[in-house]
Amino acid sequence: MSRPRLALVPGEPAGVGPELCIRAAWREVDADLVAIGDRATLQRTADAIGLDIDFTDAEAADVAPGTLRLIELPHAAATPFGTPDPRNARSVIDGLLHAAAGCRDGRFDGMVTGPVHKAAINAGGVPYTGTTELLADDAGCDVVMMLANPALRVALATTHLPLRAVPDAVTAPLLEQVIGILDASLRRDFGIAAPRIAVLGLNPHAGESGHLGMEEVETIAPLLERLRAQGLDLEGPLPADTAFLPARLEGVDAVLAMYHDQGLPVLKYSGFESAVNLTLGLPYPRVAVDHGTALELAGTGRADPSSLFAAIDQCAILGRNRRLRA
């Protein structure tokens, strides 16, 4: 079987994404990477960090280390490192959508994305809450955000929502949909025959039997009961403060957190460098770095490429698996 072909989207040009892509071009990997982005930004970044880079056609077969296949998508403005320019908002988003279109029509087996600066995109007049939501809208499907490192998988019931809006968003239909997507992906993409999912409560102590909030009693527990009766292996609702204790995590394949900052700090603390961000439920694999734009590191050569490398390796595995099943 030929190597999986993966779109590689650097993300925010003023951040560390471009330099991580340059480093990826120098790394031996069992996949064909095709960058989608601005040549001048990539060249300027390579110069700043003292690495050579050559560019070649997107269709090139074998490429030497230090050579990047490139589909050019010029940015509107040349940005200084560390200062996003809202005029680039459209082209940053177009890079992601171009990769998505290529995944949907079979030109790519998956996409790997660098960090995007959410505020800069919005300042540029493009409504954007996250790439997860962008790709879900583009593909017209429901998705789940899951971050993973070799020790832990954490999926989110809600993603980029103001905290104030979370309780109203945590409904039984939403949780049923999220658990369905998560369970299916653990089986199909990760080869887990009978996934065990630990579901967190929303309130402190999972509501303390209704004394600290009713969402567990009224919404989460009855839903889990119903889904268990259908054969899903679900624990919970669990108090979030103790759910991540090593003894509690034994035998658990993924934790489902109710909101972004309930689950992600634990995941990032347990392994920031090796973690990746997956979008489950899309018709193709999308894997991103777990970190943000790290503007203060851009152009210094000090950004750690481990998360991007892990994202490429994970996407290559998922892309190859999907090809085998097709």
Ligand SMILES: NC(=O)C1=CN([C@@H]2O[C@H](COP(=O)(O)OP(=O)(O)OC[C@H]3O[C@@H](n4cnc5c(N)ncnc54)[C@H](O)[C@@H]3O)[C@@H](O)[C@H]2O)C=CC1
């Ligand atoms: N995947 C994505 O697209 C993500 C994008 N973001 C966006 O990034 C922007 C900045 O977010 P922050 O909260 O500051 O998070 P951040 O991840 O950019 O930075 C947090 C800390 O981690 C360090 N760091 C991040 N990546 C690193 C790397 N590769 N090597 C070494 N150190 C690294 C930074 O220097 C900083 O100290 C925001 O606009 C946010 O929306 C945040 C998280 C993920």
Ligand SMILES: NCC(=O)COP(=O)(O)O
């Ligand atoms: N915390 C994850 C994050 O902000 C990146 O999300 P997305 O842009 O991949 O949706």
